Amino acid sequence: MSFPWAEHYEPKHPLMKWVDERLPLPRLVFNAVGAGYPVPRNLNYFWNFGVLAGLALTIQLVTGIVLAMHYAASAGVAFDSVEHIMRDVNSGWLLRYAHANGASFFFIVVYIHIFRGLYFSSYKAPREMVWLLGVVIFLLMMATAFMGYVLPWGQMSFWGAQVITGLFSAIPLVGDTLHTWLLGGFAPGDAALNRFFSLHYLLPFVIAGVIILHIWALHIPGSSNPTGVEVKGPQDTVPFHPYYTAKDGFGAAIFLLIFATVVFYAPNFMGHPDNYIPSNPMATPAHIVPEWYFWPFYAILRAFTFDFGIPGVITIIPAKLMGVLAMFSSILLLFFLPWIDTSPVRSGNYRPVFKRFFWLLILDVLVLGYCGGSPAEEPYVMISQIAAAYYFAHFLIILPLIATIEKPLPLPGSITEAVLAKARHKTGTADAVAAE
Amino acid sequence: MVRILGGLVGIFFTGWLLVTFLVGAYNYVSAPPVQTVEAAFHEHPHAISWSFNGPFGKYDKAQLQRGFQVYSEVCSACHSLKHVAFRDLKDLGYEDAEVKAIAKNWKSKVSEKNPVTGDVTERAPTPADFIPVVYYAGQGTPPDLSLIAKARHGGADYIHSLLTGYREQPAELLKKFPDAKTPSGLYYNPYFANLNLAMPPPLASEGQVTYGEGNPKPTVDQMSQDVSAFLTWAAEPKMEARKATGFAVVIFLLFASVLAYLSYKSIWAGKEH
Secondary structure, three states: OOOOOOOOOOOOOHHHHHHHHHOOHHHHHHHHHOOOOEEEOOOOHHHHHHHHHHHHHHHHHHHHHHHHOOOOOOOOOHHHHHHHHHHOOOOHHHHHHHHHHHHHHHHHHHHHHHHHHHHOOOOOOOOHHHHHHHHHHHHHHHHHHHHHHHOOOEHHHHHHHHHHHHHHHHOOOOHHHHHHHHHOOOOOOHHHHHHHHHHHHHHHHHHHHHHHHHHHHHHOOOOOOOOOOOOOOHHHEEEHHHHHHHHHHHHHHHHHHHHHHHHHHOOOOOOOHHHHOEOOOOOOOOOOOOOHHHHHHHHHHHHOOOOEEEOOOEEEEOHHHHHHHHHHHHHHHHHHHHHHOOOOOOOHHHOHHHHHHHHHHHHHHHHHHHHHHOOOOOOHHHHHHHHHHHHHHHHHHHHHHHHHHOOOOOOOOOHHHHHHHHHHHHHHHHHHHHHO | OHHHHHHHHHHHHHHHHHHHHHHHHHHHHHOOOOOOHHHHHOOOOOOOOOOOOOOOOOOOHHHHHHHHHHHHHOHHHOOOOOOOEHHHHHHHOOOHHHHHHHHHOOOOOEEEEOOOOOOEEEEOOOOOOEOOOOOOOOOOOOOOOOOOOOOOOOHHHHHHHHHOOOOOOOHHHHHHOHHHOOOOOOEEOOOOOOOEEOOOOOOOOOOOOOOOOOOOOOOHHHHHHHHHHHHHHHHOOOHHHHHHHHHHHHHHHHHHHHHHHHHHHHHHOOOOO
């Protein structure tokens, strides 16, 4: 579906006409990201991050495919093959640093993209499917990033694999068998490394496929916007091209600028020094930590230090399993968000109570991240327990309550009305300044 | 229905986390964790102004050559450098002939197994060989140094602080932690994570390595700085190319960002949004 006033594709060049009649790919592009896709005129810079996530995935695919030409997935030589890339492959250092930091940047833009969705309630009807597919992409990204981090086969690779696959051993009855089956052995080794490499190569293409569905689902209702008021007429929209291609171009340039600065001047800033030590099953690192983008979830996992049950009498759920259940729930609950938050107003701008709790959630996730990256010692464990409690309370208790009790601010009649009011406000201030 | 079930799950996790927190807080207050000797006496490396610091930093080749000399005369007795090939030493400013001579005169040899007879023979390394591995029969397992500057927090600062940080165990430490006496065969060094390491002080006296004409005096501090710089190069030999490429890329992207911004502004001109 598109809005009735969307421009129709008219091939200008005879060649394009010839192609379009046989394979309407030019038409598809025109209607998806061209002049044929009307988009709300009031999108702010936070709406750049979807395109930036696509750009980050592309960088990962291109650098990753070339890296795979030089990498050897075998426990005996994996670490050395990475050093071979760093030292002897032409521009290998650039490929590897771009790929390692590219993963971090992919998560940075995706986290901003997700929090934009949370603030502006982009998950609400009619865009639930867009949100659900987005959560699927996020889960796939986490799996891909985890397996990618194992490939250099350094100390953190090995012990990270040990800890994360160890989570499955918390499952009652079948846990240990499942753990051994997943790893292809009792500890991470050649079998695990090879299957992780295979899946690490496969999953990005699955992500690309789900992204196509994500964009397809988005194009049915069209983009949301900062007011949360749906498009009412042609005056509310501008064609994607050239308006948003230009804005996304600017966003992409800034993204690449920051990305390049890190890749060229602080390439190891987001990595852990221990991963430059070859993996050693006989030497456990003092503190095993995953990459920074998993820290909040790692903090939730470690927050459960106490078996569920009556202490000294009965253990219903062991602490380890509680941690695993909580960590998976903390992500899976996002799937239910469209039906948990029933407030009819989308944008946080018009929801005074929601807005405060939203910023509290941001702070909470940052605190969780900080605790997740710190050693499992007091006071970090206690702080992460409070922060994890708030995380669950926010989504599962506070959000539905706000939806019932909050009195939202009056919404603008339309996007155009909001835009013109903003413009009047701006010129009004300018006039007042000029009058002084 | 979703909200009721979700709420119950929320109460379950939140409630149990709060119970866990209360138990933890009670334990924390009733029996506060005791400070460990490592937490009390471990010291962070001192920051030094290296020639390779900063976005325009470059390696000082004379320093790298001195550092290589320290490595080959002192460190290489126990520590290997297996990711560095002799040919790489040309980055340090050596000529082809010098690299050939260094490889040929290297104290350990490359062993080769004849695939037909199975005889193991030894030959002198050539520039194409990596620096031969070291077989160490003493106490402890000396790590390979190829990546040591990237494998420790603080990099070159850490190496320098560690090499010059050996001292007598402070009396205050033994008073506070009587059980923490450095075991025999280990050496006290507050820059090492657990304070005691198996490596004896490798740079013990001034003039341990003889530097050629025109070089600074080989004090312990100087030798330590030189070898730290050399090991930084060994871990990150492409740093200069990286920073130079980065400069061009960043300038290009700054220019591209300005152009992209101007075209964005011109396309949106007159369109309120």
